[in-house]
Amino acid sequence: MKNTLSIFFICISMSLFSQKEQINGPDTKLQLNVELIDGKPVYSVSYEEIIVIEKAPLGFVTNEGDFVENLVFVEAKKDRVSKTYTQDKIKQSQVTYKANTLRYTVKDSKDRKFSVLFQVSDNDIAFRYEISKWGDTRAIVVEQEHTGFSFPEETTAFLSNVMRPMTGFARTAPSYESAYQADQPITEQTAPGGYVFPGLFKVNNEFWVLLSETGVRSLYPASHLSSYKDGTFYVEYPNEKENNGFGSSGAQMGLPGVTPWRTITVGKSLKPIVETTIPWDVVEPLYEPSQDYEYGKGSWSWIIWQDASMNYDDQKAYIDLAAAMDFKYILIDAWWDERIGYEKMKELIDYAASKDVGVFLWYNSNGIVNDAFQTPLNKMNTSIERKQEMKWLKEAGVKGLKVDFFGGDKQETMRLYEDILSDANDYGLMIVFHGTTLPRGWERMYPNFVGSEAVVASEMLVFVEDVRKKEAYNASMHPFIRNAVASMEFGGVVLNDYLNRGNESGQKRLTTDAFQLATGVLFQNPLQFLALTPNNLDDAPQFELNFLKKLPTSWDETQFIDGYPGKFSVLARRHADTWYVAGINAEAQPKKLDLNLPFLAGKIVTLINDDKNSETFTKTIKVPKNGKLALTVQPGGGFTLVNE
Structure with a gap:
């Protein structure tokens, strides 16, 4: 007993x-x-x-x-x-x-x-x-x-390290602008500051696991x-x-x-990783939109023409570019308050409205936590100044803001993000964040949030040669990691041969036009400020411009087709009844693809691809009735398919 x-x-x-x-x-x-x-x-x-x-x-x-x-x-x-x-x-x-x-x-x-x-x-x-x-x-x-x-x-890891705080440009780091490393043993992942969300892992060489919050x-x-x-x-x-x-x-x-x-996505293939909606499944809107916000494409002078373009005439030229391309918006970047001024800016806003183009204006997020000196400064970090500024913005007819240089993840910084978004909604303004953390369910939580950078984006192509060399490699990562859990305002699709105003020498682009067009599909964000320049209206092939004119920025469905992070990526996205299939090749040799596209079976599609000399071309083809299509993608190249 x-x-x-x-x-x-x-x-x-x-x-x-x-x-x-x-x-x-x-x-x-x-x-x-x-x-x-x-x-x-x-x-x-x-x-x-x-x-x-x-x-x-x-x-x-x-x-x-x-x-x-x-x-x-x-x-x-x-x-x-x-x-x-x-x-x-x-x-x-x-x-x-x-x-x-x-x-x-x-x-x-x-x-x-x-x-x-x-x-x-x-x-x-x-x-x-x-x-x-x-x-x-x-x-x-x-x-x-x-x-x-x-x-x-x-297990191997696909991770991006956290940038060391108070370093980098004007001590604005961390800004989530470190690249991802592919297929690294987890035992070697010893970065002192850790790794940003999301992180991708390959387990037992059989399963994929994506972590985020x-x-x-x-x-x-x-x-x-x-x-x-x-x-x-x-x-x-x-x-x-x-x-x-x-x-x-x-x-x-x-x-x-x-x-x-905290979220864990698991699959035997990359399909559940690419197609997951868990970041939005478990959150709810925090407030009602004050109006119906419209998404779309925009022009943006700063990315190629840089600070020197911040003048009345150049911005007017970019408004004309947006109108010619049927874009909804123009983004006018840093220094506009000093170099154009509020009064002349109101004239530009009115001119843009006459062309049916809305205006986004750039703002520095603060004036107290780092050394970023670009203006407008001290307009967004305190409630009184922020509301005064937003009152003028609404009266002037501005549609939205791009707010930059946050550099941190502390709770008080999260509060600043929320305050900006909430106040902006009161004044009917959309918000894009730059120099910023990963958006964590914000597309659903904040009705006027329309994107964040939080990636090695297009500006680094201009500034850093190594990023240009790795453009295709980095781009092949994003659909499986960064862009799998949140919208990503990359600011790309460059059609200049050189990433500068003269477009004759200097920072040479190392990817093809077809690659650039493909990223317009692969990179998902409801608002896309593209890197076109006014000269592209004359020097870019008309079929490329036509593709960009019709390209949606909102999607009804996304499907993983093929790919491996760091090597190549192929996705399909549907807008209404139109399918866009896009792929890029980050490897050093041509990539032969055997695509399974049942939703395009027997249909006539427009193909944009590169030939053996990496020259971009277009033609109309018919997808076989079995939906199987063979394509070759050149190194640093890409392709798109669109059903008519």
Whole structure:
């Protein structure tokens, strides 16, 4: 009897410290397990019964105590979530999201509870911490998370390192402008500052895993992945040196409170990675749009003609370019307030309106956290000045702003993003961010948000020779990583042979025209400011200009066709009944592709491609009835297909 009782109490003890719960996605292929092991919460993920994330830690540390160990299981509740929504600024306009949910609740020795809410769909996991009220405690600071992602050791990574704070141009870093490295062993991922979200991983040479976060707003800092430590990548808060060392790197939170969602997308191919909508599935709009915002293409002088173009006559020429190309907008960049002036700018805005072209104006985001000196300055970082400026902008007829030079992920910077967006909506203004962090669900959360840079974008092609040499390599990464989780305002499609005003010598473009046109499809953003110049109306082939005139910037459907990050990429996007298929080749040899395009089977399509001499051409072809089409893409080249 004594032995029986001992065994009974041992079993009870084990159930307290090893309480295990399991949840599958609706199709049962994706599985998540969570449990307490010796009082420490851990989770694991498998796909088709193969482990892709090993037992990884959960928990956090606050100024009220440590919630990483010595925890006790309270309860586990399972449920389902299902919703359908419309979103016109992402890769798919109509989305149906179905997931199974698990709320796993634990407590510490003082009876302070928190839950981890997991939502598991067919290829995606989203999870967050939900912290209850703790007696009379209503305010805490989350100082550190213990959230981790533990992969099998043979995993390779596709990561971009976090830029060192208060470095780079005018001490504006980090600005999310580091390139991704392909297929690196995770054991070598030891960058001191860690790695930005999103991060892509190849597990067991069979599975793909994409990590990111979403739902970040003024109530929490944005985070990133740590360097590889003891078999795990951890969620890491911003470097305390950001914003010139001012402000906490932790999270100030009222109770009850929730953290942002961390997301895991898993697939046996890259299809679920490219097509995921999880960043928007688990968030909701934070306010109603004050008006119907229109998206489209725009012209932009600064990217090729640079600072010298900030004068009345050049901007008028770019308005004429936008009108000739049937573009909706022009972006007028830094220094406009000093070199054109508010009064003359109103004349330009009126002139643009007469051509049915809307105006976006550039602003410096601040004047206090870095040394960026371009003006307008000190107009966006305080409420009083911001609202005064936006009142003038609305009265002048401006359609939107591009706000630059943020350089940090602290909670106070997230609050600045939200304040700018919220105030801008009150005045009917759209917002693009530059020199900025990754947008984390913002396309859905903020109705007037229309894009962020957060990538090695077109300006680096102008400034850095190595970026020009790696343009195709970098471009082949984005559909699988950066642009898979958020819109990406790249500012590309260059048709000049040289990336300068003279277009005769200097920074030579190393990719073909067909490559450039393809990126207009591959890079998704609801508002695209393209790098065309007025001379392109005369020196670019008419079929290329016609393609750009018709090119949409909003999509109803996106499909992965083929590719491998760092090598080549082929996607298909649909706008209404028109399909655009685009691909680029980042390898040194011509790439022979055997494409499966059932949605174009038997249809007449317009092909733009490069010949063996890398000269771009166009012709009309018919896709075979079986939907199979063979194409060759030249090194640094690309192609597009459009059904008539």
